[in-house]
Amino acid sequence: MISKKKAIIYGIVLVVVTALFTSTFQIALGDKVVISKDMYEGYKKYNKMVGLEGMIKEDFYQKPTDKKLVDGAIKGLFSGLDDPYSQYYTKEEFERLKEQTSGSYVGIGIYISPTSEDDYITVIAPIEGSPAEKSGVQSGDKIIKVDGKPVFSKNSDEAVGMMKGKAGTEVELTLNRDGKEFNVKVKREEIVSKSIESEMLEDGIGYIKIISFSENTYKDFKAALNKLQEKGIKGLVLDVRDNGGGLLDICQKIADELIGEGTIVYTKDNKGNTEYLKSGKGKVDLPIAILTNKGSASASEILTGALLDNKAGISVGTTTFGKGLVQSVRELKDGTGYKLTTAQYFTPDGDYINGKGIKPTIEEKNETKQLDVATKWIKDQMK
Template sequence: MISKKRALIYSIILVIVTIICTSMFQITLGNKVIISKNLYELYSKYDKLLGLENVIESEYYQKVSEEDLIDGALKGLFEGLNDPYSQYYTSDEFQTLKEQTSGSFVGIGVYIGVNSENDKITIISPIEGSPAQKSGIKSGDVVVKVNGKSIESKTVDEVIKQIKGKENTTVNLTVERDGKEIDFDITRKTIVTKSVSSEVKEDNIGYLRITSFDENTYKEFKENLSNLKEKGIKGLVIDLRDNPGGLLDVCVDIADDLIGEGTIVYTKDNSGKKEYYKSDKNELDMPMAVLINGGSASASEILTAALVDNNKAIAIGETSFGKGLVQSVKGLKDGTGYKLTTAQYFTPNDNYINGKGITPKIQEKDKNKQLKLAIEYIQEEIK
């Protein structure tokens, strides 16, 4: 008996073929049909897929899960893009993806991505106070193995799936740092992320740290900024170091409260169509500096560029990660879903930073000196 999922796949294939049939040349001669070469190749392609599935089910040396085969075929569709950010998700994987932006999940507390310079899966940043950070995992560590097994040729999401597990269980992570491999045994815990924190530094200079752009980040940002204003701050340091990014709309909302009237970011899709995200006249009228490093990626880079290109702040620290691609995340009715890179994003000054990052105006590798320089800059501005 055919499964519902397989029936759905077959139905989709049939619909595609039927639609194409209506637009392709075909002639009926008696009991024969002459079809175009393109239509013949289309039939052959899908017949090959279904034929190979039957071969595997009948000849593979172990019992085969039909569900796994279909999921594998769907994953392969996205893997064919050779894009580390596009992925098909099973229902369990899609639930994990949603947890990552909700602010609560079970894991070791680490964000990973593909380093554009070497195509290696790399730690973008550990979450503050997480098991990963406490164990010694650092931004820039290259993931080599999970539980002793090489992750070579694995996608980012496949590695995340291997790292995740039940609470209070342990995962062994092997990373490469400075040419040496280091092993870490890390216990998985429930991670409840608070993405925004703040305090007042000397000379009434506000310090506001954003660790990610999640569902609750904008609300936390507004609360923290309001508290800083009530304390009479005269300038603001925004710390985006080791912030791997997150939700674009949240980043846009934050930028809208800071920069005044102008362009925050614009995207361009595969047809060349541009979509501009604009801000209104409301702004934070005081000197600002933004701290970035190699762990600042995606939405962090969008916010940084919005502030810098609109002459609202200067960037201080190290060159950012360099992720200038926008992903759309969609859930399907059966609980599965996908993430697909649908556009490139450009800064207000038309810069495409993918693979390049943002180079700060004041470059400094020492983390402690970065904050000191930011405070000194604002002190000069408010004199």
């Protein structure tokens, strides 16, 4: 067992190293370090952890690396928040996270999220045309194992890394659907996510499907909207079904095109500070219906709430996923990074949707009929 003296030395080392990054470090006198009482009180809580590090290094049957121990300790710091959305990322993991918003990677093509109901990874939706969709993966499926290894929401990034790999290779998912477990083999492919699809429907109604809110989505949305307006559309259907969300600033730009002057969303942090995201005066002066389902999450819900609360349109379909928390993503100097839930968000009318979602203006559970219901409503507004 590690000696008491060595444990104390580890504690002093921790304080000294940390002190180098603060202005309250005082002075070294020979082999003694003088620090402020506040600093000592602030850092002595980590002495147990550093002491245990020494014990592990002395007694563990293999030689652990400092990097893995430090990464594990930092990951533990975030897991102590009991928040499935807050995580620390190693350099490799953070690179994978950035891929998710770039629109191109090799994998199986699914949007996933933790939920408050259990510790499993939940499929929000498979990407349209992706290997996952072709293999039968559905919205709401729980991922229990990847290649036989149990996975949970707390290690969702590890699971994502396991699902990615060389194009043409297979990965086996163990899924739980409605209480029944089964295995699905999915062949990995290069996933090039289209962010927008659009077309002209009958009777002068435009249709835009927003597949994700990624880096190029607003540019693609604006181009699609302009093209439809050139054709003289008289109404607009937006489709965010199975859209798991993405970048808030992209959602804000799209909402700004649609709702006119008003509030898009507002957030509250742990200090009670409130921040409002506003839109300008310009708007698409058309009847708008937005299609939603249980796979519509995060940015999709922000856009839906903005349309509804600003009386700029209605929603058709089923209740959305229910994610009302805002994450900030930060990259650190060494290439690592973290995602931290920093605020709750509220729709313009003050509705907190986390865990309950947004109910549609017109409920239609049959997805094959939802577009028809939306276009009928728009036609009634055009009369």
